[in-house]
Amino acid sequence: MKLQFDEATEAFRREFDAWLDANAPSPDEAAEKSRSSAHIPEWARAWQRTMFDAGWLVPGNSPEYGGRNASVIEQFVHLEELGRRKIYQSFNPQGLSIITPSILAFGTDEQKQKWARPVLRAEMTAALGMSEPDAGSDLAGLRTRATRDGDVFVVNGQKVWTSGAHDADFIFAFVRTEPDAAKHKGISALIIPTDTPGVTCRPFGSVNSPDDLDFNEVFFDDARVPAENLIGDLNEGWRVATGSLGHERAFLWLGYADRLDELVARGGRVVREQGLHDDSLTLDWYGRLVVDQHALRLLGYRTLGGAQRGVETQEQSILKLLGSEAVQRATLHIVEALGEDALDPTGRSGPDEPLNLDVWTAGWFEMYLRSFAATIAGGTSQIQRNIVSERVLGLPR
């Protein structure tokens, strides 16, 4: 038995590779940087549209939505090649990977044309309105109210951590439409354009810099939103929130696997340059990093195989735990190995990758700070452990 994809899959990979060779922007064209997760520079808008038109943006979608009805394995190979070439699939990642799949799964044909297609074609960008001051990991505790008044919903409340909201055209928001229903039952998904009167987006800095503006507080003050912007049925928002990702979940680990590959390569360079290649403490953490790197990829392929066979698993929680904690641990060790060199504000942790997000080649100290996001964003490690203990191990809540 060989650990490899079949010939048809490799032919698919070669076709995509050849297309990228012929069509990917040159580094000169890609000079302008993205400033938030809902800001796509002009060159990247054109590039995303080129991928869309060729059916290479989201291959699993139909051609109408930037795809080619590709199989699960082909979709994976597509992401693998983008990762290998350091090409960011979209500079509005939540729009592409979370919001458009939700609209395509739960929206009407008209809504798909009006909201999903423009986001996929980078004509619009979107932010995800989930967390609130009192509802983060416990999403079902959200309190932002949407009250029906004729043809509109009147929205009042507050979201927070809404990445990119100040640069986004709309917020895909989860709101409470039935205050008396049980927690999970009274929630709906509503598209709220950011230029609606009564919507205020207030960006705030991250641990990296006061100028690193991606997080937002979003305030809704009698914002009147067309009722036709409801995605999915009234009070069925929980289903939209949990059911929209489908098999995309089986791919989420790949981002961590790519980062661990980078950390092994860049960390190895640091170890040699610092003359630590015979230091037993260094060899211990570095060896563990390599073990984690391989374990994540092997477990990831196992999950992928399950997704191909249509097996529903909770393994993505294990993959996220393993991947995010390994990235965090390795980054800390590399920073410690570097000593004072890690503090050089002009230093970069890797060579420029013009088509990728700038931050992945940031200096080591910034990499260290950013590594803390890994165990919080997208469901904290604590939440992942709860999921595994309840759904995999069958322990009581």
Add this chain to the structure above:
Amino acid sequence: MAVDVYVAIERARALYQFAALAIAEDDERRALATSMAKAAAGDAQRIAAQHGFQFFGALGYTWENDLQLYLRRAKAGDAMCGTANQHRERVARLTLASLAAGGSR
């Protein structure tokens, strides 16, 4: 705690399966794969033993409880053919040598 034990076991399981396949195929990564598997198995036994005692409480500290059987077996396994610590070091040296030689990984 139970989840951490579970993740450690799955991590070790994936790596021993990879090692078995690498050996069966005479793949050039078989030395690396074998050491990774032994290191991960050692990590798993350590965390399972540590948390296992906490799960069982004082009962786990009795002769009558089977925990002591598993613990003896796991610790003997880790000590034989190189401990997890020794294999991690080997994994690190193999990888650094491969990187220095310009290998992909």
